[in-house]
Amino acid sequence: MPIRNFKRFVSEAVSNIFKNGLMSIASLFITVACLFILGVFLVVTINLNYISKQVADQCQIQVYITREASNTGQIQNISNQIKTIEGISDIEFKRGEDTFAEFKAGLSEEERASYNGLPDNVIDDSFKITLHDISEAGAISERISTISGVSRVENRQDMINIVYSITNAVRHVSVWIILIFMFISVFIISNTIKLALYARRKEINIMKYVGATDSFIRWPFMIEGMLVGIAGAIIAYFIVQSCYSAGVAALNSTPTMSLLTLRAFGEIWHMILIPFVLVGVLIGAIGSALSIRKYLKV
Amino acid sequence: MILFENVSKTYENGVVALHDVDLFIDKGEFVFLVGSSAAGKSTMIRLMMKEIEPTSGNIVINGVDVCSLSRREIPFFRRTIGVVFQDYRLLPNKTAYDNIAYAMEIVGASRREIRRQVPNVLSMVGLTHKANMYPNELSGGEQQRVSIARAIVNNPAVLIADEPTGNLDPETAKGIMELMDDINRRGTTIIMATHAENIVNTMQKRVIRVESGAISRDDKKGGYSYAN
Numbered sequence: 001m002p003i004r005n006f007k008r009f010v011s012e013a014v015s016n017i018f019k020n021g022l023m024s025i026a027s028l029f030i031t032v033a034c035l036f037i038l039g040v041f042l043v044v045t046i047n048l049n050y051i052s053k054q055v056a057d058q059c060q061i062q063v064y065i066t067r068e069a070s071n072t073g074q075i076q077n078i079s080n081q082i083k084t085i086e087g088i089s090d091i092e093f094k095r096g097e098d099t100f101a102e103f104k105a106g107l108s109e110e111e112r113a114s115y116n117g118l119p120d121n122v123i124d125d126s127f128k129i130t131l132h133d134i135s136e137a138g139a140i141s142e143r144i145s146t147i148s149g150v151s152r153v154e155n156r157q158d159m160i161n162i163v164y165s166i167t168n169a170v171r172h173v174s175v176w177i178i179l180i181f182m183f184i185s186v187f188i189i190s191n192t193i194k195l196a197l198y199a200r201r202k203e204i205n206i207m208k209y210v211g212a213t214d215s216f217i218r219w220p221f222m223i224e225g226m227l228v229g230i231a232g233a234i235i236a237y238f239i240v241q242s243c244y245s246a247g248v249a250a251l252n253s254t255p256t257m258s259l260l261t262l263r264a265f266g267e268i269w270h271m272i273l274i275p276f277v278l279v280g281v282l283i284g285a286i287g288s289a290l291s292i293r294k295y296l297k298v
Numbered sequence: 299m300i301l302f303e304n305v306s307k308t309y310e311n312g313v314v315a316l317h318d319v320d321l322f323i324d325k326g327e328f329v330f331l332v333g334s335s336a337a338g339k340s341t342m343i344r345l346m347m348k349e350i351e352p353t354s355g356n357i358v359i360n361g362v363d364v365c366s367l368s369r370r371e372i373p374f375f376r377r378t379i380g381v382v383f384q385d386y387r388l389l390p391n392k393t394a395y396d397n398i399a400y401a402m403e404i405v406g407a408s409r410r411e412i413r414r415q416v417p418n419v420l421s422m423v424g425l426t427h428k429a430n431m432y433p434n435e436l437s438g439g440e441q442q443r444v445s446i447a448r449a450i451v452n453n454p455a456v457l458i459a460d461e462p463t464g465n466l467d468p469e470t471a472k473g474i475m476e477l478m479d480d481i482n483r484r485g486t487t488i489i490m491a492t493h494a495e496n497i498v499n500t501m502q503k504r505v506i507r508v509e510s511g512a513i514s515r516d517d518k519k520g521g522y523s524y525a526n
Binding site (some may be wrong): 009016202205206210212 | 349370373374375376377381387388389390391400401403404405406408409448
């Protein structure tokens with residue numbers, strides 16, 4: 001396409017957007033609505049991934065050792081045995097006194113008072129073990145529990161499994177929903193454009209009579225669609241941004257969210273804006289190209 | 299140069315629009331196509347524009363075998379023919395000037411060529427002062443002048459006009475016919491389908507009468523209703 005034509009197509013597209021104002025606005029609204037819903041799923045997926053990663057990071061196995069083993073100096077021996085197990089990324093020894101002190105530090109003044117009578121060594125010494133892959137937590141726990149001197153192994157496998165199955169399910173579902181939604185968007189938008197083009201079919205007909213080639217007619221329409229798509233993407237982006245910020249602020253003030261954090265919009269803005277612009281341009285272009293085909297057959 | 303050889307056209311609904319038509323129009327001629335509404339005039343024009351295909355026979359225009367043109371070649375073929383319709387068919391979003399310029403943009407004319415040529419044809423059709431008006435701001439006669447200007451701006455060898463005066467009052471129609479005659483005198487072949495008896499009678503040009511899908515009369519210097 002020569003530069004001269006490109007400039008002409010763009011100015012043609014821009015002037016057509018304004019001359020067919022009502023139809024442009026209709027297409028714009030539908031684009032915004034579709035992208036907004038796409039944005040909701042994007043945001044949910046991004047945060048679910050983030051949360052499951054947090055859960056994975058928090059997943060550690062707690063190995064308590066018997067008091068007898070502690071007193072007879074077998075700590076190093078047990079630690080060495082644990083280290084030979086595959087899949088362990090980090091092991092950290094913690095004295096029972098320290099664990100108890102940490103626990104008490106997390107309590108309020110009154111709650112702490114009720115524990116004051118207890119001796120400092122009420123909790124056994126322990127190892128805190130971090131795994132490479134938390135799905136192996138069950139198997140590794142079992143192996144550790146067979147080591148002599150280990151009194152019990154605690155892992156939060158149940159909770160991990162639940163969180164994992166939920167995030168996996170949502171991730172799969174949202175991929176499908178996003179795909180289905182993009183398909184629906186193209187369909188709705190191409191129909192809206194088809195309506196717009198129906199009003200302009202005479203115009204296209206005239207162009208054909210004067211001897212315009214198909215691509216010469218098609219380009220301004222496609223650029224028009226892409227520009228509406230970009231405008232829709234930008235509007236939808238700002239709507240998602242303000243909704244997201246408000247939503248995160250509301251969620252963070254509830255007690256259940258104190259353990260987990262959601263991503264700040266500043267960290268994820270590009271994960272929203274880039275797909276929005278791409279999808280906006282794509283559905284605008286595809287929608288226009290699909291709907292104009294019929295009218296070019298003169 | 300326009301040549302029809304044994305051209306027949308039967309529409310899909312079974313209507314026989316043309317039956318075995320032979321016709322030769324030489325370069326530079328001015329020809330009226332007359333006949334009643336369903337006689338086949340429009341079919342002949344649509345065939346010349348390659349809007350439809352003949353069922354059988356050959357059509358050659360300016361040395362191009364129209365029937366063998368591929369879909370991709372049609373736009374380029376149409377640029378060699380100017381066409382004017384009864385309902386003007388101007389682009390409503392464009393000014394008179396831009397409507398004419400559009401026909402030049404299509405063929406890839408440069409900005410300079412456009413700026414030189416469009417005012418030329420505008421002054422030829424007498425609308426220099428209305429260049430920046432939109433079609434809905436122009437009278438019927440003025441719109442038809444713009445559409446004629448658009449048709450001739452790329453200097454086509456052939457100008458086809460389908461009842462160009464059909465929507466115009468006699469006085470305005472007369473002006474349009476003077477313009478057409480002027481264009482013809484510059485060497486453009488003109489084929490004009492019309493019902494306007496008085497126009498045909500005063501112009502004294504070749505008249506081809508089409509009746510139920512066949513040419514019933516072809517007079518070198520004829521009138522609309524031949525004495526019979």
